[in-house]
Amino acid sequence: MFALKRLAPEGVPAGRGRAEPYRLLNEPLDAESICEDVLAVAPGHQGALVMLLLALTDQFSERLGPALARARGVLTEIHDHYARLYYTGLVAERAAKSHLRRGGFASGHVAYELTREAMAAYELAAAQAPPGNDEANLRWNTCARLIDSNPHVTPAPVEREEPMLDARVDD
Numbered sequence: 001m002f003a004l005k006r007l008a009p010e011g012v013p014a015g016r017g018r019a020e021p022y023r024l025l026n027e028p029l030d031a032e033s034i035c036e037d038v039l040a041v042a043p044g045h046q047g048a049l050v051m052l053l054l055a056l057t058d059q060f061s062e063r064l065g066p067a068l069a070r071a072r073g074v075l076t077e078i079h080d081h082y083a084r085l086y087y088t089g090l091v092a093e094r095a096a097k098s099h100l101r102r103g104g105f106a107s108g109h110v111a112y113e114l115t116r117e118a119m120a121a122y123e124l125a126a127a128q129a130p131p132g133n134d135e136a137n138l139r140w141n142t143c144a145r146l147i148d149s150n151p152h153v154t155p156a157p158v159e160r161e162e163p164m165l166d167a168r169v170d171d
Helices: 009-024 028-041 046-058 060-075 081-102 107-128 135-149
Strands: none
Touching: 009 028, 009 046, 028 046, 046 060, 046 081, 060 081, 081 107, 081 135, 107 135
């Protein structure tokens, strides 16, 4: 194992700023690594946590399970109530889209549940949004269109439990 080199505390703002270009270049692992370096020096740095969260969601297409679990953990560290609700919706929405791209058994049902989870979070975020901030409503509308435009994105069928037949034979 290599001993990682630490950022100087005064390098935190520049380090955090270097993560975004890697996300934009579709290099989320590099962005994640930079965010980890910033957080090692400045634990709880809100900008680095948000960038880390976004870098993790960028990885959903390759490694949904681990990245989703980690993203949900990062959400708990975001202090601003509106931001936490908004990013909770974003994580669920991006996970839903990943399920849709992957396809497979029940992917439409899983995508539906995750999209509805996102919509619920966006509704809560919209109620907390600063005046003039319609981001949560825009994301909610995107989710609604995703469901409306995909006929296989539906709730899972409800399984009925029927009583077992009495198999006794009376003599």
